[in-house]
Amino acid sequence: MSDQIFIVIVAVFQIQCVLNNKSVPLNDYLELKSRFLFANNITADDHFETYYAGIGAHIVLTDPNEMTMNAQLMSYKDKEIDSGLSDPNRFYASQSFFKSKIHIDESKVFELIRKLPKGASLHSHSTALVSINYIFNNLTYRDNLFVKQNSNDKTFILKFFKNAPGWPWRAIQEMRLKHPEFNSQLKRQMTLALSTSRDNKNAIWTRFEAIFTFLRPLLTFYPVFKDYFFQVLEEHYNDNIRYMEIRSGLPELYDLDGRFYDHEATLDVMYGVVNDFMTTHSNFVGVKIIFSPNRRTNLTILATYIGFLKKMNRKYPDFLAGFDLVGQEDAGPPLKSMLPILLEIRKNFKLFLHAGETLWNGVETDENLIDAIFLNSSRIGHGYALVKHPRLLKMVKDKDIALEICPISNQILGLVNDFRNHPLNFLIANNYSVVLCSDDPSFWGATGVSYDWYVTFMAMTSRHADLRLLKQLAINSIKYSALTQSEKIKFMKQWFIDWNQFINNYFP
Numbered sequence: 001m002s003d004q005i006f007i008v009i010v011a012v013f014q015i016q017c018v019l020n021n022k023s024v025p026l027n028d029y030l031e032l033k034s035r036f037l038f039a040n041n042i043t044a045d046d047h048f049e050t051y052y053a054g055i056g057a058h059i060v061l062t063d064p065n066e067m068t069m070n071a072q073l074m075s076y077k078d079k080e081i082d083s084g085l086s087d088p089n090r091f092y093a094s095q096s097f098f099k100s101k102i103h104i105d106e107s108k109v110f111e112l113i114r115k116l117p118k119g120a121s122l123h124s125h126s127t128a129l130v131s132i133n134y135i136f137n138n139l140t141y142r143d144n145l146f147v148k149q150n151s152n153d154k155t156f157i158l159k160f161f162k163n164a165p166g167w168p169w170r171a172i173q174e175m176r177l178k179h180p181e182f183n184s185q186l187k188r189q190m191t192l193a194l195s196t197s198r199d200n201k202n203a204i205w206t207r208f209e210a211i212f213t214f215l216r217p218l219l220t221f222y223p224v225f226k227d228y229f230f231q232v233l234e235e236h237y238n239d240n241i242r243y244m245e246i247r248s249g250l251p252e253l254y255d256l257d258g259r260f261y262d263h264e265a266t267l268d269v270m271y272g273v274v275n276d277f278m279t280t281h282s283n284f285v286g287v288k289i290i291f292s293p294n295r296r297t298n299l300t301i302l303a304t305y306i307g308f309l310k311k312m313n314r315k316y317p318d319f320l321a322g323f324d325l326v327g328q329e330d331a332g333p334p335l336k337s338m339l340p341i342l343l344e345i346r347k348n349f350k351l352f353l354h355a356g357e358t359l360w361n362g363v364e365t366d367e368n369l370i371d372a373i374f375l376n377s378s379r380i381g382h383g384y385a386l387v388k389h390p391r392l393l394k395m396v397k398d399k400d401i402a403l404e405i406c407p408i409s410n411q412i413l414g415l416v417n418d419f420r421n422h423p424l425n426f427l428i429a430n431n432y433s434v435v436l437c438s439d440d441p442s443f444w445g446a447t448g449v450s451y452d453w454y455v456t457f458m459a460m461t462s463r464h465a466d467l468r469l470l471k472q473l474a475i476n477s478i479k480y481s482a483l484t485q486s487e488k489i490k491f492m493k494q495w496f497i498d499w500n501q502f503i504n505n506y507f508p
């Protein structure tokens with residue numbers, strides 16, 4: 001019998017079954033369901049409706065205080081979800097972050113997540129990492145800061161000068177006095193408030209990259225950069241992060257005497273700041289830098305970075321985690337266009353490649369995932385498109401490549417509106433190696449990683465996912481870091497002590 005005939009017979013048989021099928025009696029129905037539950041390892045104590053099998057589900061909470069904490073957390077979570085079920089307007093966790101942030105700030109779940117020892121932050125960009133308050137209230141009030149207006153689009157440009165450079169530059173204090181609306185315009189230029197069209201992702205990216213360009217002369221002023229970077233560490237420390245891997249293009253710095261500082265000097269500054277920070281924050285584990293030039297960097301210049309990385313690695317053997325490329329993936333060029341350079345870098349360094357940060361399917365951007373995986377990228381940045389590629393998903397699982405998920409960034413850059421539709425739902429449910437990250441929290445008025453943890457916990461997994469999910473996410477952030485095995489063990493021990501201390505001190 002040929003295959004086709006066999007298929008036709010089976011199909012006819014199935015249709016007849018459906019047509020003839022009268023509904024089964026309740027007892028038979030329940031029998032079928034319980035056989036399914038049994039076959040899927042769901043015990044008699046679990047009701048199918050309350051079953052959670054995703055990340056962290058294998059953890060058994062035994063410490064009584066931890067169980068009390070979990071009960072407390074879940075009662076807060078239930079309350080917010082019930083409130084959202086009765087009025088979806090009040091389910092802030094899934095909504096547009098720009099609108100929901102003020103409500104998240106009042107959430108009990110969020111308050112608890114902020115205090116939780118969260119381990120490490122593994123995907124964020126060096127010039128988008130502090131609160132807007134600090135940039136605005138502190139940095140823009142410094143001496144020697146001047147401002148001029150762009151003639152075409154009326155946006156402002158900031159820069160430090162030793163002496164007044166003359167028209168069209170004006171001292172920032174003078175602008176503030178003469179133009180009452182100046183401050184609010186300046187603030188608007190620092191964040192990616194929702195633009196009118198969410199459909200044109202390129203337009204969103206143009207605005208996004210314009211913020212980097214706008215902030216650059218403010219942040220890369222040598223004395224400011226030091227303070228700024230110290231503040232980055234302070235804010236993350238206060239968010240209960242103890243270690244960071246930060247992507248940076250190591251931007252050139254400048255000072256009042258017209259001196260410029262190259263990539264190496266910028267790395268020197270960062271290294272010094274981390275050391276200073278650690279003398280006053282003795283339980284901070286440290287920072288590693290992932291050198292990340294723009295993907296649109298000319299190939300000749302990109303090739304010179306191979307030597308630069310080697311030199312920096314000799315100078316600071318523990319400070320460089322590896323290499324990545326930044327900038328809008330959809331705008332290209334794809335990874336496959338620079339394979340000789342990436343393979344050369346891969347000989348001595350780990351890769352942490354952004355890949356598949358896109359809604360497209362079957363184009364160069366999502367196919368970057370193939371190169372990221374075949375280049376043995378240690379982790380993948382975003383991997384948003386991965387769930388559309390079952391074979392790549394399997395490879396990611398087999399090679400245990402961690403996925404750096406930055407939910408709020410994805411929403412703001414137009415990949416998803418309602419977080420309940422984010423592919424992270426699938427990744428958590430299927431126990432992928434996820435680490436939660438913040439990407440560029442400054443630009444949407446966030447700080448640290450807690451906001452991303454909150455929206456994940458509330459809107460991107462089962463209602464029944466509990467403290468065990470959060471615990472495993474913290475563990476993942478240590479496990480998939482670029483620390484050495486012995487450093488990880490040490491960090492994990494310290495984290496475990498912090499975790500227990502937090503749990504035990506939470507209830508007076």
Ligand SMILES: *[C@@H]1O[C@H](CO)[C@@H](O)[C@H](O)[C@H]1NC(C)=O
Nearest residue numbers: 137138139141227228230231
């Ligand atoms: C700005 O922050 C620095 C530390 O980064 C601090 O020493 C200084 O007092 C702050 N200045 C203002 C005006 O807040």
Ligand SMILES: *[C@@H]1O[C@H](CO)[C@@H](O)[C@H](O)[C@H]1NC(C)=O
Nearest residue numbers: 296297298299300301302303
């Ligand atoms: C890269 O830039 C250099 C110097 O600006 C230029 O000479 C060279 O032609 C460029 N190479 C490519 C491949 O665009």
Ligand SMILES: *[C@@H]1O[C@H](CO)[C@@H](O)[C@H](O)[C@H]1NC(C)=O
Nearest residue numbers: 343346347373374375376377
């Ligand atoms: C990636 O890892 C596999 C398995 O260890 C190895 O065979 C392959 O050569 C590696 N590829 C690269 C580009 O390093």
Ligand SMILES: *[C@@H]1O[C@H](CO)[C@@H](O)[C@H](O)[C@H]1NC(C)=O
Nearest residue numbers: 053054055056057058431433
């Ligand atoms: C999920 O992954 C963890 C390791 O991260 C593992 O210990 C656990 O057994 C896995 N759970 C399932 C259901 O496979």
Ligand SMILES: [Zn+2]
Nearest residue numbers: 125354381439
């Ligand atoms: Zn990123």
